[in-house]
Amino acid sequence: MNATQWPAMVVTLLAAWLVASQNRRKRNWGFWFFMASNVLWIVWGWHAQAYALIVLQLGLLALNLRGASKNEPSVDGKSNT
Template sequence: MTMETFIDFLQWPAMVATLIAAWLVGSRQARKRNWGFLCFILSNALWIIWGVQAHAWALITLQVGLFLMNLRGTKKNAAQPDPS
């Protein structure tokens, strides 16, 4: 497998990580929400790597913005008490 093929494959784990993250962020439990934000951050990194290879500059810019929002979400989630 070439490096280009490997990077092209990254769109699939990026997509799966994004879906799992969206599911977890919707949880009422702070611990699960935190895992969701961390999954989103992983997906942001994977999408950026894939986007560089594909020259998808708008996608990269979007992922950087979403990464910053996910960092904010992680911080705000840690500041709130768990209702359970």
Template sequence: METLIDMLQWPAMLVTLIAAWLVGSRNRLRRCAGFLCFILSNVLWIIWGWHSDAWALILLQVGLFVMNLRGTRKNAEPAEGDRRQAA
């Protein structure tokens, strides 16, 4: 079990890279998927950090988790310019 948790850093890193790629998209749904991937990566990093006693990493991931929740919420609502065009 310990080896599995040690190896968790690799999928966490991969999910983080995919999330960064998606968040950079101009497509709102891809950006939202990117923030959801970031949230998954936050959880993976917290699990790995807990196992490795990496308390600063855990605190960083909690802060990033909150920002990613904000990003998900802001991407779920239409942009200011989109509201005017729809009216």
């Protein structure tokens, strides 16, 4: 279980790379990869009894959900804010 931190780190770095893209589709994938990394960090945090990390990842998960929804095109063509 301790090895979970390594895939979590790799997925987090990949997500950051994708979110920085100017391509909407790549950014969207980045948010989903960030959410996967949040889950991996929560699993590792639970094993390590790192409860502050778990709370942080839950907050970041909520922000990533928001980011993914804001990345979608709006119905009226205006930017989502």
